[in-house]
Amino acid sequence: MVPPPGSTATPNSARSTPPTSAPRSASRSAACSYPSTAALPDSMLHGLDAFAERIAAALAAALDLPADVVRLERPRHDEHGEFAYPCFRIAKERGVNPAQMAQDLAAGLDIDGVGAAAVGPFLNFTIAGTDLAAAVLAASLSDSFGRGSDGRTTLVEYSSPNIAKPMHIGHLRTTVIGAALARMYDFLGHRVVRINHIGDWGSQFGKLLAAWARWGDDDALKADPIGHLLKLYVQFHAEEEQDTGLKDEAKAAFRALESGQECPERALWRRFTELSLGDFETIYQRLGAHFDLVRGESWYEDQLEGLVQWLDECGVLEESDGAQVVDLSSEGIKTPCLVRTGHGTTLYATRDLAAARSRWQEFAFDHCLYVVGAEQTLHFQQFRMVLKRCGSDWWDRIEHIPFGLVRFAEGKLSTRAGRVLRLQEVLDRAVELAREIVEEKNPEHADKQRVAEQVGIGAVVFHDLKHQRQKDVLFDWKEVLSFEGDTGPYLQYTHARCCSILRKSGRPAPSFDEVDSALLQDSRELLVALGRFPAAVREAGDKREPMLVAQALLRLGASANAFYRERRVLGGDDPALENARLAAIDAVRRTLASGLGLLGVPTPEEM
RNA sequence: GCGCCCGUAGCUCAGUCGGAUAGAGCGGCUGAUUCCUAAUCAGCAGGUCGCAGGUUCAAAUCCUGCCGGGCGCACCA
CATH class of the missing domain: 3.40.50.620 (HUPs)
Structure with a gap:
């Protein structure tokens, strides 16, 4: 080699x-607020991308504009839906009242699987629950979820x-x-x-x-x-x-x-x-x-x-x-x-x-x-x-x-003066600490040293990648070796939990065809987090910024933890519901494995 | 001196070519475990977005100046 x-x-x-x-x-070619999907082949349309494209196309037609100039935004708050279009600019250009314009557009648009609502001068789009669940689940259960050509x-x-x-x-x-x-x-x-x-x-x-x-x-x-x-x-x-x-x-x-x-x-x-x-x-x-x-x-x-x-x-x-x-x-x-x-x-x-x-x-x-x-x-x-x-x-x-x-914090290191912090030492300390924690939390684990290596390395790698590339980072042992909160081990844990649930189901994860995805309508936050993964990878590529993938995974991890804490997956009295939730867990597992894999964070199945 | 980068909650950081009530983790305080791993979850407290002007319907975000921190400026790599 x-x-x-x-x-x-x-x-x-x-x-x-x-x-x-x-x-x-x-500076690099920046992506728009929601990267345009107009130029992408169908094979790259995954997750929420298909909805974004449909919305942009309908909006472009209604406004008589080329589709590539219609830029959708991602609303800050969930109640505003999955995509938004502020009407200020266009309304001004055309000399009309933005709020009125939003209202007219909302009334006139008819988009398959997407509801449009005017809130003041904003036009907000909310994906219908059943369509969201079906599209996101189908995409995220695919091996090519988020991939491009x-x-x-x-x-x-x-x-x-x-x-x-x-x-x-x-x-x-x-x-x-x-x-x-x-x-x-x-x-x-x-x-x-x-x-x-x-x-x-x-x-x-x-x-x-x-x-x-x-x-x-x-x-x-x-x-x-x-x-x-x-x-x-x-x-x-x-x-x-x-x-x-x-x-x-x-x-x-x-x-x-x-x-x-x-x-x-x-x-x-x-x-x-x-x-x-x-x-x-x-x-x-x-x-x-x-x-x-x-x-x-x-x-x-x-x-x-x-x-x-x-x-x-x-x-x-x-x-x-x-x-x-x-x-x-x-x-x-x-x-x-x-x-x-x-x-x-x-x-x-x-x-x-x-x-x-x-x-x-x-x-x-x-x-x-x-x-x-x-x-x-x-x-x-x-x-x-x-x-x-x-x-x-x-x-x-x-x-x-x-x-x-x-x-x-202690001052600069200098190779010439012989003051260096060897990478090997950083990794070793992280692994050592991980080993202690595994010992404490999962004494039954079959291969503690291997998980410790995966978790320790994962913590160090993710810590680096969750920050904006060009900002200086303060090296702080407490933070680098933290395994709780927004960390690599947190995502690894989430992944391991999903694996555990799937394992305990005692059967292969259900395929999309076997699932009534409509039963997942109550898990909107999770579906949206999953559905945004492909765009996050694409934008991260455009901006050369791995942090964007890390952030998307943290959102997914948080909603996944909330999901399986609030909802029992196995052992209920509704087999169809169990099937649907199992499929969702499998989608999370796949997406975390894929995303963490991109970042170079190992994904143990048990920890 | 000149150039570039950075300055958001006590700490570490997000904040989409300007857009709706500035978000998260840690730390602090309250709670949650007969139940699929509590490396978890729910909630509370906490911010003059370095300062001052300007542009704009709208500024943490763009422009100018200043303050603070960092990096660089030919016979190193």
Whole structure:
């Protein structure tokens, strides 16, 4: 799974120094309040989508407008129905009273399965109970509930750790967000290519090699590879100030590496890379992340000359203070993009440009997303604009997906100073706590360690994904390790409860044909929560925002818990009712499994 | 100094290209378990949406200024 060094790493590592932070500006194509379904094939119409489309079409006809300009809203309060259309704007354009207009529209509209009512200037739509139950149940019992058949090619670059450094809490965000986005696009029918651009190149490796030559210890390396390499890195930075010889040794070592010749430095570098990748792989397995392409920055080594030459042929290359740069002032960016230093070495941007060009030639992508901390916004703006200046017609398919910094109440962490919070430690502590709780709440469980792993990881992953991507997040053990309230374990618990009920029914879940869905009319809130899942996934994809899926699942979880607390499913005296409720429970179970699966939160059947 | 991001309840956060009484979790207080897992549910208390102007029928949301916090600003990645 992990390619050998030389054909390995790609840049993200360089992408993640210490924890990360702020966002960038290039905004994405935003979805409307309720994403339009007009352009979607029937296969994507699920849940409430079909009603939204019907309403929009009827409204468009009544108003004599194109269907795609009719934007429905989601009312804040249940009593206002499932969809709403405020009449202010249109009424103003047409010089009529909005409330009167709402009333006229309500009186004139006749939509199958949907009631329209005017409340002041608002036109509210409420789906008829039987139609709602039938449509939502049928859709949510389907294996393709929420799936799409988009067909676009989307590359997602994420995680991208640095060789010889432990994955820390900052890597959690890029890994978890990137993996979730990749799964979502796959679910929506994109052709997805997951890329891990590992930081295996650059002058820092000269430092590491120099430090190894001085203080390296083979036994220590074998015992704890990353730990030892980190120690060397820290020691280098502690001593380089007082020891100019050390710096020279580092430069010499990197030159040897860069020469491309086989040499002791290169052999060592390859060994460090292999050890690091092995370490990363264990984390990826725990987080359920995987990659189609693991390419280190070094993979592009032999493309760098050609890249610089290409820039020159495009006529954008300039010399400035001995370095080669691309001026971007015409694009509104004051800082030029540096592609070759005065000493002739290439840089981060050079490697990214080469990588992007290589990916374009290989995949002809529709989108190439970079899930990288917001502090690198300027870098991505520059890099896109260089491609624009070169006259590429695909520069705007490159998109930085920034995310906020992980912050600590106790102050900043620093890799150089050796103060890091290892991702492994975070996961271990979460699992350990989960183990204690399982021990206490379900001492009979057949495989406590396995559930503890699932619940602990689920808590950490969900905690990250329930926040808006680009906001900084405060790392607080109490919150990350919380298993109650709006948390991953809460949803896992809900899923396990559903599984438990289905298990105890002692038979396969009823199929839609066997159910009188009208018996579920009293569970409107649950049906609506289920029915909104497909739109949530679609909008999350459009906005590159996994949080929207997390929020939709929390709403579903809350209504599901209320549902089975208030209503006995099994053992009543009405077999038809039991059947219908069992089907609803199955729909919740399927949807939670599907949604949590997209986020990378495991779904144990018992906990 | 310049640029970008953020500022909603005690805490952590939602709030749909501006729209109807600003929502949820945690914490606090009341209650609920003869019954499918109480990692749960029902309810109460708690908010000048950083401040000041502006645009609009309508502003937490858009514009301007200010305050506070963060990140970035070529030979690192």
